[in-house]
Amino acid sequence: xxxxxxxxxxxxxxxxxxxxxxxxxxxxxxxxxxxxxxxxxxxxxxxxxxxxxxxxxxxxxxxxxxxxxxxxxxxxxxxxxxxxxxxxxxxxxxxxxxxxxxxxxxxxxxxxxxxxxxxxxxxxxxxxxxxxxxxxxxxxxxxxxxxxxxxxxxxxxxxxxxxxxxxxxxxxxxxxxxxxxxxxxxxxxxxxxxxxxxxxxxxxxxxxxxxxxxxxxxxxxxxxxxxxxxxxxxxxxxxxxxxxxxxxxxxxxxxxxxxxxxxxxxxxxxxxxxxxxxxxxxxxxxxxxxxxxxxxxxxxxxxxxxxxxxxxxxxxxxxxxxxxxxxxxxxxxxxxxxxxxxxxxxxxxxxxxxxxxxxxxxxxxxxxxxxxxxxxxxxxxxxxxxxxxxxxxxxxxxxxxxxxxxxxxxxxxxxxxxxxxxxxxxxxxxxxxxxxxxxxxxxxxxxxxxxxxxxxxxxxxxxxxxxxxxxxxxxxxxxxxxxxxxxxxxxxxxxxxxxxxxxxxxxxxxxxxxxxxxxxxxxxxxxxxxxxxxxxxxxx
Amino acid sequence: xxxxxxxxxxxxxxxxxxxxxxxxxxxxxxxxxxxxxxxxxxxxxxxxxxxxxxxxxxxxxxxxx
Ligand SMILES: Cc1cc2nc3c(=O)[nH]c(=O)nc-3n(C[C@H](O)[C@H](O)[C@H](O)COP(=O)(O)OP(=O)(O)OC[C@H]3O[C@@H](n4cnc5c(N)ncnc54)[C@H](O)[C@@H]3O)c2cc1C
Numbered sequence: 001x002x003x004x005x006x007x008x009x010x011x012x013x014x015x016x017x018x019x020x021x022x023x024x025x026x027x028x029x030x031x032x033x034x035x036x037x038x039x040x041x042x043x044x045x046x047x048x049x050x051x052x053x054x055x056x057x058x059x060x061x062x063x064x065x066x067x068x069x070x071x072x073x074x075x076x077x078x079x080x081x082x083x084x085x086x087x088x089x090x091x092x093x094x095x096x097x098x099x100x101x102x103x104x105x106x107x108x109x110x111x112x113x114x115x116x117x118x119x120x121x122x123x124x125x126x127x128x129x130x131x132x133x134x135x136x137x138x139x140x141x142x143x144x145x146x147x148x149x150x151x152x153x154x155x156x157x158x159x160x161x162x163x164x165x166x167x168x169x170x171x172x173x174x175x176x177x178x179x180x181x182x183x184x185x186x187x188x189x190x191x192x193x194x195x196x197x198x199x200x201x202x203x204x205x206x207x208x209x210x211x212x213x214x215x216x217x218x219x220x221x222x223x224x225x226x227x228x229x230x231x232x233x234x235x236x237x238x239x240x241x242x243x244x245x246x247x248x249x250x251x252x253x254x255x256x257x258x259x260x261x262x263x264x265x266x267x268x269x270x271x272x273x274x275x276x277x278x279x280x281x282x283x284x285x286x287x288x289x290x291x292x293x294x295x296x297x298x299x300x301x302x303x304x305x306x307x308x309x310x311x312x313x314x315x316x317x318x319x320x321x322x323x324x325x326x327x328x329x330x331x332x333x334x335x336x337x338x339x340x341x342x343x344x345x346x347x348x349x350x351x352x353x354x355x356x357x358x359x360x361x362x363x364x365x366x367x368x369x370x371x372x373x374x375x376x377x378x379x380x381x382x383x384x385x386x387x388x389x390x391x392x393x394x395x396x397x398x399x400x401x402x403x404x405x406x407x408x409x410x411x412x413x414x415x416x417x418x419x420x421x422x423x424x425x426x427x428x429x430x431x432x433x434x435x436x437x438x439x440x441x442x443x444x445x446x447x448x449x450x451x452x453x454x455x456x457x458x459x460x461x462x463x464x465x466x467x468x469x470x471x472x473x474x475x476x477x478x479x480x481x482x483x484x485x486x487x488x489x490x491x492x493x494x495x496x497x498x499x500x501x502x503x504x505x506x507x508x509x510x511x512x513x514x515x516x517x518x519x520x521x522x523x524x525x526x527x528x529x530x531x532x533x534x535x536x537x538x539x540x
Numbered sequence: 541x542x543x544x545x546x547x548x549x550x551x552x553x554x555x556x557x558x559x560x561x562x563x564x565x566x567x568x569x570x571x572x573x574x575x576x577x578x579x580x581x582x583x584x585x586x587x588x589x590x591x592x593x594x595x596x597x598x599x600x601x602x603x604x605x
Contacts, residue, residue, distance in 0.1 A: 394577035404585040 038315030
């Protein structure tokens with residue numbers, strides 16, 4: 001079995017499993033195809049719930065080279081639910097300052113001025129191998145505590161046979177093939193998903209006719225560069241429609257040149273040619289070592305449906321977006337966040353199988369939002385017509401002197417959590433509260449003295465009461481809901497009030513295990529909340 | 541929400557029209573296009589109302605034929 005890419009870290013070397021020595025295929029509740037960030041996150045979610053999960057990957061660890069570098073707040077909050085968020089932030093670079101250039105002139109700079117009162121920053125820059133590494137470390141920790149997680153390296157899925165209530169898998173290993181069965185198979189096998197091909201499923205959307213040359217460089221000692229994001233439209237240095245410069249940990253900088261469609265990839269990838277571009281861009285006096293480089297193209301595509309019977313798709317396998325806005329891994333993590341608890345409940349017999357269909361509807365909604373945003377960024381960065389270029393250039397020109405034009409400058413809108421408006425799991429909004437916490441929204445964090453709100457809302461259904469009475473727990477149709485009783489007085493900064501009550505004196509929220517709001521009302525009404533619980537678990 | 545005002549609304553409309561022409565005087569086609577584009581963006585921001593802007597876009601598209 002040949003590796004398709006070089007490994008940075010051989011964190012799950014091949015080991016023979018007992019399943020390979022059985023006469024009949026062993027059946028597992030959940031098999032995950034692919035041990036990238038999305039597959040490993042799935043294992044953490046299910047493993048923490050005590051749901052047995054087996055991850056099969058055709059390699060033995062983390063791929064070399066950082067693809068993703070920018071991880072958003074919601075992604076980190078999800079990682080925190082899995083116990084892997086803190087090391088990411090400790091290692092990551094937090095930045096707030098950005099500069100925008102047009103044809104080498106700075107047109108303006110901005111400070112993101114992140115909202116206060118959140119445990120996690122708006123985003124961090126971190127090399128993807130670290131991101132993956134921290135999740136695998138966490139998986140090892142959970143395993144040591146007895147969580148039913150298995151990660152099998154060099155286990156390649158070559159064929160699948162989808163039955164009504166399970167899937168039969170042909171797995172290839174260095175010791176030869178074996179068969180496995182899965183009640184549910186989750187395809188986290190990346191953008192070129194072999195699983196999609198095996199099932200002959202469409203992946204439709206737009207391919208953008210552009211390529212990008214990425215160079216990760218390490219500045220030699222003494223080279224000072226600010227922790228800012230610099231984005232050039234039509235730089236005159238080197239060719240290309242845009243260039244992005246962004247800091248990563250370990251004194252590494254990401255330089256991303258947009259170099260057009262008709263390029264000689266082999267020629268462009270030669271170190272001397274990459275250096276020529278870099279030198280023209282950074283100036284001759286800047287000294288650096290090359291860490292990693294790659295040329296990539298992108299597409300904005302998604303599958304028509306993320307569920308096909310007992311086969312589910314998540315992450316890049318289900319949808320792919322342009323890199324503008326850092327929505328790839330970030331949205332993959334939100335897929336897992338959404339799927340994990342639903343699958344757990346269905347497997348534990350607490351919810352009907354139809355709950356899984358809402359994974360499809362909610363995350364298709366999320367994927368469409370991401371595709372829309374990243375397409376818009378792409379259209380701004382590479383205008384398609386004479387008039388769209390004229391308007392784009394006019395926006396850039398005006399933004400130098402007029403503040404109003406700056407928000408129109410679109411060099412990537414950073415990923416924010418998707419609100420599941422219109423989801424069948426939501427109950428009608430009955431609180432005249434802030435729009436940002438309407439049913440379907442991901443709960444915004446808020447400080448509670450030395451602590452934060454979100455960790456208290458993780459992994460279970462919660463009844464959040466703010467200056468309102470309610471029983472300490474309710475059980476409805478087998479679903480246990482525990483109360484978290486707060487008062488606006490618990491947060492002197494008033495963020496809790498601003499984010500959850502607005503002008504209302506009190507509020508009661510039903511919050512899903514993925515920290516999304518299912519229902520809210522001014523006070524506890526038992527019948528209404530019981531109905532909301534049934535609804536949020538697909539039982540109504 | 542205010543509807544797009546399509547009734548006469550500019551005092552001294554002849555003055556305004558002359559000023560608009562004067563702004564374009566001596567400009568190349570390319571420079572004029574740029575001026576128009578900037579003007580559209582500035583005016584759109586001033587109006588601000590999303591619905592009104594949509595009505596304006598629709599109205600402008602209508603007279604194109
Ligand atoms: C240049 C670039 C920059 C990016 N920047 C960002 C960013 O800043 N922020 C962001 O959020 N995202 C970013 N992304 C996207 C991000 O890298 C991906 O979204 C993310 O890696 C997807 O994770 P995944 O687990 O779905 O798939 P992958 O990481 O592709 O993992 C798929 C896994 O499945 C395995 N596999 C494949 N076939 C089989 C098989 N037959 N059997 C078993 N295993 C198999 C593969 O070996 C691999 O380990 C960027 C991407 C690129 C290319």
